[in-house]
Amino acid sequence: MYILGISAFYHDSAVCLVEDGNIIFAAQEERYTREKHDSSFPINAIRDCLINSGITAKKLDYVAFYDKPFLKFERILETYLAYAPLGIRSFLMAMPLWIRKKLWIKELIRKELHYDNIIIFPEHHMSHAASAFFASPYQEAAFLTMDGVGEWATTSYGIGKGNEVQMLAEIQFPHSLGLLYSAFTYYTGFRVNSGEYKVMGLAPYGEPKYKDLILENLIDVKDDGSFKMNIDYFNYCAGLTMTSRKFHKLFGGPPRKPESNLTQKEMDLARSVQEVTEEIVLKMARHVKKETGMDYLCLAGGVALNCVANGKLLKSGLFDDIWIQPAAGDAGGALGCALFTWYQYLENSRNVDNQTDFMKGTYLGPQFQNDTIESFLNQKNYPYIKLNDREIPDKIADLIADEKVIGWFQGQMEFGPRALGARSIIGDARSSQMQKTMNLKIKYRESFRPFAPSVMAEHVSDYFEIDRESPYMLLVANIREEKKKPMTEEENSYFGLEKLNVARSEVPAITHVDYSARIQSVNQETNPLYHQMLAKFYEKYDCSVIVNTSFNVRGEPIVCTPEDAYTCFFRTEMDYLIMGNYLLDKTEQQPMK
Numbered sequence: 028m029y030i031l032g033i034s035a036f037y038h039d040s041a042v043c044l045v046e047d048g049n050i051i052f053a054a055q056e057e058r059y060t061r062e063k064h065d066s067s068f069p070i071n072a073i074r075d076c077l078i079n080s081g082i083t084a085k086k087l088d089y090v091a092f093y094d095k096p097f098l099k100f101e102r103i104l105e106t107y108l109a110y111a112p113l114g115i116r117s118f119l120m121a122m123p124l125w126i127r128k129k130l131w132i133k134e135l136i137r138k139e140l141h142y143d144n145i146i147i148f149p150e151h152h153m154s155h156a157a158s159a160f161f162a163s164p165y166q167e168a169a170f171l172t173m174d175g176v177g178e179w180a181t182t183s184y185g186i187g188k189g190n191e192v193q194m195l196a197e198i199q200f201p202h203s204l205g206l207l208y209s210a211f212t213y214y215t216g217f218r219v220n221s222g223e224y225k226v227m228g229l230a231p232y233g234e235p236k237y238k239d240l241i242l243e244n245l246i247d248v249k250d251d252g253s254f255k256m257n258i259d260y261f262n263y264c265a266g267l268t269m270t271s272r273k274f275h276k277l278f279g280g281p282p283r284k285p286e287s288n289l290t291q292k293e294m295d296l297a298r299s300v301q302e303v304t305e306e307i308v309l310k311m312a313r314h315v316k317k318e319t320g321m322d323y324l325c326l327a328g329g330v331a332l333n334c335v336a337n338g339k340l341l342k343s344g345l346f347d348d349i350w351i352q353p354a355a356g357d358a359g360g361a362l363g364c365a366l367f368t369w370y371q372y373l374e375n376s377r378n379v380d381n382q383t384d385f386m387k388g389t390y391l392g393p394q395f396q397n398d399t400i401e402s403f404l405n406q407k408n409y410p411y412i413k414l415n416d417r418e419i420p421d422k423i424a425d426l427i428a429d430e431k432v433i434g435w436f437q438g439q440m441e442f443g444p445r446a447l448g449a450r451s452i453i454g455d456a457r458s459s460q461m462q463k464t465m466n467l468k469i470k471y472r473e474s475f476r477p478f479a480p481s482v483m484a485e486h487v488s489d490y491f492e493i494d495r496e497s498p499y500m501l502l503v504a505n506i507r508e509e510k511k512k513p514m515t516e517e518e519n520s521y522f523g524l525e526k527l528n529v530a531r532s533e534v535p536a537i538t539h540v541d542y543s544a545r546i547q548s549v550n551q552e553t554n555p556l557y558h559q560m561l562a563k564f565y566e567k568y569d570c571s572v573i574v575n576t577s578f579n580v581r582g583e584p585i586v587c588t589p590e591d592a593y594t595c596f597f598r599t600e601m602d603y604l605i606m607g608n609y610l611l612d613k614t615e616q617q618p619m620k
């Protein structure tokens with residue numbers, strides 16, 4: 028039986044195909060259209076999904092859509108009415124698309140897919156909850172979902188048992204932890220729904236100077252983690268911006284202009300909202316533990332991508348373990364609604380071993396075989412050498428040690444926002460120059476942004492203060508004491524971005540200014556080639572950590588096809604590209620027309 032899950036029309040449209048409960052494909056539309064966070068109907072991803080899986084839409088037994096469009100529309104109308112006549116401009120801007128497309132999902136799916144069978148619409152937070160629990164390795168667990176907003180819910184929790192997810196409570200719009208974070212993303216001059224990661228990365232450069240101001244004025248948090256926001260400070264209900272004049276007055280000025288210089292104020296604001304978020308997540312998790320008594324917790328929703336908060340939650344020991352859906356944002360809703368249909372709607376049984384999740388390392392997207400890659404390179408006349416399977420780990424390990432920057436394009440593309448060794452750019456974590464080189468010459472992005480490590484799963488605790496795997500780069504932990512480098516008194520006194528130029532550990536390229544790292548542990552079962560390469564690097568150079576950043580340049584989605592990969596390799600100062608068994612050396616490439 029085939030079930031197709033779709034998420035669309037908010038952010039990060041995606042598709043997922045489930046065959047008899049087995050997730051066989053999942054991908055985001057942005058990778059095909061090359062428009063970051065593309066929210067349009069994911070027709071390209073759907074087509075590729077069906078081709079890759081060798082079926083046509085006629086074979087689909089069910090299609091699931093990740094939210095209830097009419098309920099969402101009701102929320103939008105009610106909000107506009109509550110604020111009318113304020114908000115008329117954004118109302119007039121939003122309505123045509125709702126009336127033309129967003130309300131008629133059923134008809135759209137039927138038309139685009141030539142599909143006549145049943146279509147199911149679970150609620151937005153049910154899709155998140157299903158993506159968190161059903162894909163997790165647990166037979167029984169609590170779940171907590173936190174995002175900007177779906178229909179009405181912005182936060183919910185409950186219990187997952189076997190093939191059923193049960194909601195226990197929710198917090199509703201306009202009170203939203205995701206929107207609070209997004210408001211600060213906007214105010215600090217970053218793009219809402221994508222710059223949140225930058226705010227989190229900026230936080231360690233600042234001090235929590237505004238934390239009390241936030242807690243006293245913007246949000247009232249109860250001991251159980253529930254909260255109410257003072258909507259006077261925000262503008263997202265009726266306006267086209269996130270924050271209101273009152274907000275700007277409270278924090279002493281208008282929002283930072285995008286791309287203008289970052290100041291200590293933005294860093295302090297980032298640190299403050301990050302600490303408030305962590306505090307609320309911990310309070311909520313404590314409440315969920317008390318109410319459910321479960322040993323494990325599953326997380327999804329955009330806020331669950333806040334890996335610093337996740338790391339603190341794990342460290343708190345409130346739950347024996349936590350599992351976070353790697354596609355925690357709305358893309359994961361496509362996977363959640365498909366799994367919801369298989370387990371909860373169709374009542375199929377679900378058996379787990381409490382260790383292996385259902386995500387297959389989240390390598391669920393399209394892949395390109397050697398013959399496809401070779402004919403692409405030949406057709407374009409791009410010079411390459413072909414390595415055999417055994418030569419790849421050896422050669423790449425040597426190139427890394429030589430401080431080369433390498434594009435690594437292998438196997439099925441990752442589902443979710445992180446690159447995990449299928450579409451990655453890699454380099455030597457021991458190099459003190461690597462962070463600067465990669466930020467400025469490869470990614471063309473802000474120099475403050477940290478890079479993440481890929482580490483052999485067996486060695487994760489040798490480098491980091493963590494006692495378990497972190498396969499999806501969703502947990503942050505500190506570098507171990509013995510790997511840190513002592514700092515001089517002068518270095519210790521550095522402020523703000525000055526902190527960036529100090530090598531803080533044996534692996535400075537992946538050590539953030541607060542000694543933390545956003546870890547990806549690499550597992551032999553889910554990514555054997557990447558693991559072999561790390562093992563070879565360890566064998567030859569006595570280090571099992573490398574830098575891993577997503578294979579894209581700033582503002583673009585992660586590469587999908589060999590052509591995307593070549594273009595990105597060529598346009599940046601990347602030194603080598605390994606695609607399948609084919610190694611390309613930048614110095615041998617001819618200028619592109």
Ligand SMILES: [Fe+2]
Nearest residue numbers: 174176328357
């Ligand atoms: Fe969501």
